[in-house]
Structure formats: structure tokens, C-alpha cells
Amino acid sequence: MTIYATDDWTMTSDVTGESAVRVADRWTLAWRCSWLPDRLLTRAQAPAAMVLAEIVTVDPYPRDEIVQGRLIAGAGELGIPVEQAMFLLRRRSA
DSSP, X not given: OOEEEEETTEEEESSOSOOEEEOOSSOSSOEEETXXXXXXXXXXXXXXXXXXXXXXXXXXXXXXXXXXXXXXXHHHHHTSOHHHHHHHHHHHHO
């Protein structure tokens, strides 16, 4: 799993169709992720959202403790419950 920051304006993944784009310059909340379209994200939150998307794409029901820890950390960075993040991502892939 790899997240590509092709330039200062986009992030893509090699395992999911989700992406993050920078929508403003010089704003703290300047990123929008495809699976969270109604929410602006910081530069730190955008890759966290992409990591969550990759994890759920590869394994929608992860049992590995390390992977679960990454889910918890990513959701925490976004300020949303893990269950909400997983629900939104699973719904998009259905």
C-alpha cells in the first residue's frame, strides 16, 4: 500500500480509488478527501484519511491488532469514531 503525493495538491493510492486534493492555499483546513467530501482537512489529516481508505479497501474487517491500531490512530487524527470511518468507506466500496 502506497500513498502518492504527486505534487503539493493531490494524494492518490495504489490500492483504492479514493484521493485527497488541496482546495485552498494558505488555509489550515485546505484539503478534501473523496470519501469525506463535506469536510475540510488539514495537511496532517489528509494522509490519515488516505491510510484509512487503503486499510478498509484491502481488508474491510481487519482482525490484526497492528492494523486495528492504525485504524484507531487514523480515525483519531480525523476526530471521528473508527466505526463511522469504516462504515463510510465500506458503503463507498459497495
